[in-house]
Amino acid sequence: MLTQVLKTLAHSVISLFLLFTFVFFMIRIMPGDPARLLGGAGASDYDVQTLRESLGLDRSVMEQFLIFVRNVAQGDFGRSIQTGQPVGAEILTALAWSFSLVTAAMLLAIAFAVPAGVVAAVKRNRLPDISLTSIAVASTSLPAFWLALILIEVFSVNLRLLPSGGTGDLRNYILPTVVLAATQVGLITRMTRASVVEVLTADYVRTARAKGVHPYRILLRHVLVNAAAPTVTVVGLQTGLVLAGSIVTETIFNWPGVGRLLIRAVQARDYPMIQALILVFGVAMVTFNLLADLLNMLIDPRLRKK
């Protein structure tokens, strides 16, 4: 198991380096000059050149790359072109906000989707299955911005029960958590339902039933454990994706997470920030995949022996 983990880690390091190299050169091919944007509309050529020099953008791209690799190896991601602050510190703060929101959203999604998927599978093709699957699909199909605006209109503007955005206290978590969870419920429900249906038709489940084992015991001891692996994998993958991709939710609720940070960085061509964020997203994806694999190994002894 340890060898497998080390192998995965080694592959991940190579993937991350390739990803980061690719992104470094791609963002420099993108049209747009950060110094020109930072200088504003009235800046003279001299001002722009001075800014370019102060940001190190007057050096060759290869030189910039080597400097960046050296600095990253020392844990220095540079300073944001927009704010002048160390990129690492800004990302860590944003990451903490995103992580707390995503954790809350995924827990909420799991709390609804897993039981819903199991019930839908057990009562498949009957009313509970049709209703729960429909709710799950509907919640995923609703565009996040639309759902967010409706929730804000009802709970913030009309009822004045919850804040419309920002990060004041725990109440600020409620609306963005619901919106983010809604986007995940459909996939997790469907995945859980499909896995449970598959296991329910397996020979060992039929045998257990034939032996007269109580249906709840069959469900808990045989079905859920064996059906967990695909759901765990999906949750792991989705957590990584949501962490990097909750741009709409973070923008509408003014949540100071990494998604919002990325969109602002791209608009301002904030190279150091974009590079570091992409690297962080890559690390997040790898970490959540790895965690999902480890969890699957813990759940399924067959995977440990492979």
Added chain:
Amino acid sequence: MAFSRQRLSALLLATALLAAPAAFAQEAKTFRAVISLPIQTLDPQKSIAGLAGDALRTVFQTLTFVQSDGSVAPMLAQSWEIDPNSEGLQWIVKLKPDVVFHDGEPFNAAAVAANWKRLLDPKVPIQARSNINMITEVEAIDDLTVRFTTNRPFSGFPMAIGHAVSSIVSPKSIAAGLLDDPNASPAGTGPYRIARFTLPDELEVEKFDNYWGKTGNAEKLVFISRPDEQARMAAFLAGEADANFYVGAESRGRVEGSQDLRTEAIASIREFIVHLPMKVDALQDIRVRRALNHAIDRDQIVKSVFGGVAEPALSAIQPGVAGYEKLPIYTYDVDKAAALLKEAGWTKNANGVLEKDGKPFPTLVFMSGRGRVPNDARLAQVTAAYLNQIGIPTTLQIDEFATFYPAAMAPDGRGTRFVHMSWGFGQMDGAAFLCTVYGEGRPQNFGGYENPKVGEACGKIDNTFDAAERARLIAEATKMVYEDAPAIFLVVPSLLAGFNSTVKNLKLDAGENHLLWEVELGAN
């Protein structure tokens, strides 16, 4: 009896709890505003003007203050005058006495000189340095007198030292590096001092007891950044903010329909124009350029694109600045446009495209940015459609602003395409707009307009130190450019702010230097 006492206690407690927030709100007098820009820094010298700069103006002040009508008022300076023996190169500025920074340091000539040492240091990246880069030396003559030296006669000096980039910070804060630390509280001389800052979302400032001037009654001002328009409106409608800078045209009805809310508008310092491609033969004919200006229905654009929250552009420069005058020359008149084109030899062919001597009008690229200013892309589409209507074929190319702007700025292709741009100059000086946007060889002159008279006029303006005469010269040169039509002058968007009924006495400013420190909060 015991039961009644319990009930009474519970009732009192409940009343106290319910009344507490209201009582607190009344006592603390906090003014909350949602603003459309992120607050990227606490360094006023690095903050690009606009709303974030406006929030910082409650903390950091400038030597002068340019008012909404373009006139210059004293702020930290008591007076300023050109040294008559300096050939127009030196200004003597007398400072206001008895002013202190929030950290207790005295405001004096040495403090001004220390700030300018930083501002003139090329190693410090100051984005808006072009507004002050004609100043080369600043020295303290005595405790309250400063001498500024410029590299050329520059009559716009009083406005330049009123630009946000020229904000004065406590030398102690500069020396301690507080301007670069988002967790620190750098000190200014303003009516409020920094209480709390969450980069880039929230800035809270609290009243400074030793402030030298007058303020409103708000003890605290809180600026909450909500760049998304709908999110900003939701916070305003939900009662989380007393003011909304700014309300979109679509939301105007909703605000005005509420009994407790109102909107106020002011024409901004921004003007949308289309730089005409002056290297294209057809557009070297002034009749064609004027025809294009007559072919645009500005009133309809104001109504349909801006929902009424804009004004037709009636000058070659922004309103509200020194030298601005309304010149309603280019009325919407399709017949006149067609007549001018005919006079120039252009008539429509069977395909509806203009033709001269059997040759069709060349199809030109119409470039525009998207997303920097509300409605920019929509305006570009509508304007291109008007051009197509009179027979000028265009290929519309709308890009994200970060892509558009460097492309428009690039010397290759300059003067060969229509470039749609909204210009606004924070120093509130008409000469800045005129000489930057229409000045020969300037990077912002996207149409490649070459008129030596503009350069001459700009030189003359820089050498004229009498404010009234200077304004007259700007107006005269602006009229010359307007009549020469190197651009299609489109519209001036308005700034539409929303307020709840507690907000009194908040004066809006065309240059977004709203007088936030004068706000009075009353009862609902």
